[in-house]
Amino acid sequence: MTFRGLLLTKDDDGAVDAAITDLTDDQLPDGDVTIDVSHSTVNYKDGMAVMGRPGIVPKDGYPMVPGVDVVGTVAASDNPAWAPGTPVTINGFGVGESHWGGLAQRARMKSEWLTALPDGISPAQAAAIGTAGYTAMLCVIGLEQQGLTPADGPVLVTGAAGGVGSVAVALLAKLGYEVTASTGRAEAESDYLRRLGATTVMDRAELSEAGRPLQKSEFAGAVDPVGSTTLANVLARMNDEGVVTACGLAQGPDLPTTVLPFILRGVTLVGINCVYRSQDDRTEAWTRLAHDLDASLLDEMTTTVGLDDVPETAAKILEGQVRGRVVVDVRR
Ligand SMILES: NC(=O)c1ccc[n+]([C@@H]2O[C@H](COP(=O)([O-])OP(=O)(O)OC[C@H]3O[C@@H](n4cnc5c(N)ncnc54)[C@H](OP(=O)(O)O)[C@@H]3O)[C@@H](O)[C@H]2O)c1
Incomplete structure (x- = not known):
């Protein structure tokens, strides 16, 4: 056959x-x-x-x-x-x-x-979540493990209209965070990102070019699938004790930053690798996805x-x- x-x-x-x-x-x-x-x-x-x-x-x-x-x-x-x-x-x-x-x-x-597959997730939904959604969940869990809560302040998601970004926006909004979505497609995708739960949509051009190593602090947490100068600018905009989960390189694998966000603001940068995770981590992430990801937004x-x-x-x-x-x- x-x-x-x-x-x-x-x-x-x-x-x-x-x-x-x-x-x-x-x-x-x-x-x-x-x-x-x-x-x-x-x-x-x-x-x-x-x-x-x-x-x-x-x-x-x-x-x-x-x-x-x-x-x-x-x-x-x-x-x-x-x-x-x-x-x-x-x-x-x-x-x-x-x-x-x-x-x-x-x-x-x-x-x-x-x-x-956890109860409540169909095969088509499991695929829709897939590696990107599972990684987004690991990123959110990574923020939580550093003690981040919605009361700490707004959070930023880069590459927001992409796979990891879209699921991260939907998850964080559902969990009660005020979410800023950074995208290169602000004109076309603002309504989409707001439907997922973003309260603010930022043009990614604001983060794409090299900037000062410390900028006005704006965010308590961030999920970054983009890397490169974008991640450097994200780090530069974190509040004191802010936490960033880095999982991707859509802009590039480099990270042109300084130690200043870490030593002057106590920022934490957490790396996320979904490929080799324990079954306990996987089960936790998939169980959380079944609970915290709105099925109608997944369809969207x-x-x-x-x-x-x-x-x-x-x-x-x-x-x-x-x-x-x-x-x-x-x-x-
Ligand atoms: N660490 C892990 O275990 C893990 C797991 C899954 C994925 N990843 C990585 O995460 C990244 C995203 O994966 P994905 O499946 O979500 O891809 P995707 O659907 O293509 O999303 C990536 C998004 O990044 C933004 N982007 C693309 N090029 C850019 C550039 N030059 N500068 C700034 N932003 C840019 C775009 O969003 P906007 O149009 O909204 O700007 C794009 O939609 C990839 O690098 C992937 O390899 C890593």
Whole structure:
């Protein structure tokens, strides 16, 4: 029996090609659980992999099925803890990077990578949340672990119209924070960001260029998926004892800052890596998402496409042209 998948191959000149291909179970990588995949998504990382950008799929990792999000049901399992029919999701562990991922109708995984879907989250919703939403939740939990509460003052979310940003805005607003959303698409996406719960929309140009290392303090907390000068300016605008969770590099991987926000304002910078987290952390994040993320807002931020649409979507996400989350219904 064959199934469809998006297969990345690399030619002798190093060019990466992405093509919908008929695959068989024999081609799947090793693992003790086989999954009937229903949904995957297009995250920024998937955009990089599909467009052949370096740093995601290792040089010797081709052919590769990308897709860092895998949502589906267990089809066959050598581990009695995971019975056939169980709805599951997988985020991280190199899936879609060094191990075949979710952009195919079947996948084979190590059972220790599986997270059971919490009650109240459907497979389509789990995909809509995906790695971006799960990371946004880890960022919010990271702020809370530093003691941040809504009473401390306003919070800032950068890259707000993107996947991580959209979920972070919705979560923080639901938790009672006054949220400023920074976006490069203020004109087009202000109404959208306000529907998610932002009270203020900031043009990201305000944060994009190099600024003074200490600026007027405005925010008690921030979630930053953008990095580079944006993160430097975010740090410069934090209140005393402010806390920033950094998870991304949409502007760039550099961080041109000084120690001044840290030594003069006691700012805390917390790094968030969703890829290798304990199952306890994952269960906590997914349980919180089931509780703290408004399902109607999740619908509002989600577009659904088919496997054939992935290459075009991959190009768009790297251009910053995707709003919110893109779910891939791999059965389409
Ligand atoms: N640490 C982790 O474990 C982890 C997990 C998931 C994602 N990430 C990273 O988080 C970042 C966001 O991922 P995502 O899936 O949310 O991507 P996304 O949907 O493309 O969102 C990124 C957003 O950043 C903004 N942006 C893009 N280019 C920019 C630039 N040059 N300068 C300033 N802002 C820019 C855009 O928002 P506006 O249009 O609103 O400005 C864009 O929508 C990526 O770097 C990704 O690799 C890390």
